Structures are given as structure tokens and as C-alpha cells.
Amino acid sequence: MSGRALEVLIVEDEMLLAIELEHLIEEVGCHPLGCAMSSEEAVTLAQQLHPDLALVDVHLSDGPTGVDVARKISQDCGGVALFMTANVKRLPEDFAGACGVIGKPYSEHGVKTALSYLNHCLREGHAPGPAPVGLTLAPAYVTLWGLDQTLAQSA
Template sequence: MNGDALEVLVVDDDYRVASVHVAFVEGVPGFRVVGQAHTAADALELAQKLHPDLVLLDIYLPDGDGLEVVRGMLNTPSPPAVMVISAATDMATVRRAVQLGAVHYIVKPFGFAALAERLTAFRNAQLHITEWPDEPTQDDVNKIFDLLRPSTPAQVSAELRHLAPTLKLVYDALSSSDVALSAADIAASIGISRATAQRYLTQLEQGNAVTLELRYGQTGRPEHRYTVRRR
């Protein structure tokens, strides 16, 4: 662990998706993003240069297989922990991820809560490791693996309160509304520009935290309105 915050490298071939994941990570206490990579080559280079504690790793990369990236990272002197984030659900891919030591496997698309609970579990396990006794028992070993399990629903709900500041304002405005809101509604409610509100709403929607509704009028383009995805 480097200082108080665990350092994270985010790897995803889609720049927009990567930005959503960055916002999610930085919304969880005890974590900070130190870099982004969008190719397998960049992921390996940045992992060796930045020495992150954790890598959020997509499998489908334009120049290679993300799991081969994991294999390459394991050959470095201080390999990071890896959390796989992928749309792949076939057993062969999941099995390889497990065999390579992935601490978690999150299926896309996912919301903030799904990532927050796993990041929190990972951090708790890392903190326990730093307090490892001189003569560990089986109970000490069991504790590490127990801590890696996702949090309870109540804990997940609590993590939603720790979104990055502006993202949190947008999310909270939606949460407190009984009706679907537009970007203009959000902008007026919390005092930001419509463009800024739309950017954060798009991030939340891409991250599966909110639901987009298209409302068609008699003329013109459909109006985009958003509601919080209830869990």
C-alpha cells in the first residue's frame, strides 16, 4: 500500500467507459487513480512505471488479450492485484481469470455500487494484511478471504454516498426526485451548466447507475430524462 490511498490503474479500450470507471474509483474512500491505459501495451508499460496497488482490467483490448496482460504483470518484481472488468461471461475466460489470481471479476455493464463494494472489500483485506501477525493461524488466513467477499446490501447503499463531489450532486438530485429529470432540470437544481450536467448524467447512465428514458413530443428530438436505477 502506498500511503493512505490505494493506487489504481484503469485499463479499458473505450475512453468514455474508462472515464466512468475513473470517476467511480475516485468516489470510493481510500482509492485514487494514478493512470489510464487503453491498450495492452500501454497497460503493461504503465503498470511497470507506476507500480499501482490494483489494476481494473478489461479483457478485450485492441492489441491483445487482457488476461495475457495479467500474465505479463505477474512477471514483474512487485505485481499489482487485478480486478477484471469485462462483458465476457464464458466459463473458459472466467476460469483463466481465476487461475491467474484475479481478486474479483465484474461483468459489464455495472453500476457504482457493484464496484464500490468490491473495492471496499479489497481495501479491508489489504489493511488486514498490513497487520499480519508474526505467527498467523488458519483463522488469520480465513479472515483475508472473508474480507474479499462483497459487502452486504446495507454497506453498498452507504457507499453510494461517497461519489465524487459533482457526480454525487447530480446523483443525489436524481435520488431526491419523484419524477424523471432532464439535464436542464439537474443544472438548474444544483447550479451547474447544462453541458456539465449532461456529461455526468451520461457517465452515470453508462455506469448503469441511472436509467435513461426517451420522451417523444409532437415535434423535434426526443427529450432525455433520467431516474436512479433502484437496487
């Protein structure tokens, strides 16, 4: 992964949000791969494009299927999912294999800070410090990236 931009898939059924996320991804030096609005489209794109990171909403055009999408991306496509949802309480305890969650409504600054942070984590294999405000890391990634559990819960 080193030397090239982090490739990011957007899984979001609200087109205006998806377009905004695409711009934020580009602003932090990552490469947006495309946008999926349903779970089927998301899994198909992830299998074809092998994103490094997928920004996944829980509620998609075909229902609350984002959890299944995140699980498939992390298990079958070699990517890392990050939930971006207003439905934080609907996430399973294991985060469906995702690295964490940003709760909606989120700020432009919050998303950019989280993307930069995750870019470092994915490239280097460890966190540069505690997760930025607004980003809650999954327990498995707290351990994977060498963070103290108390530092990881900054959201």
C-alpha cells in the first residue's frame, strides 16, 4: 500500500452525502473508487475494486444492510470498513469487522481528520496516537493498532 493513495469506496444511499464524501476523500490525498447505494452494488464493487477502506452507512437503499456489507468487505474483499451512520446503536459488538464508526451528523473537519488518522493506521500498522474526536475505534482495531483501551474512546 505504501507509495500510493489510499483507495476508498463510498457506500451511501444519499447522493449528496456521497458526493460530499468523495470531495473530502480527495482533499486528504486519498482516491475515491466509486459509490454504491445498495448492499448488492457495494459488495460487487468491493469484489471488483478491492478498496483499502470502505465508508459504510448502515441504512442503504435496500434497508439496514450496511452491517452485512461491512462484514463481507472485511472478510471477503481484503478491505477495511468504517461505519458512518446515525444508527451507532445498531452496530454489533464486534463492529461486523469494521475498524470503527463516525456518528452522523459529522463535520467536514471530523471526517477529514478521521480519514487522515486511518490512512496512517492502515499504512503504518499502528496508530499515531489516540483516535480523533468523533471516531470510535472497534476494540479489535484498538488492539491491532497498539492503542491503550482508555485512549481509544475519545468520541
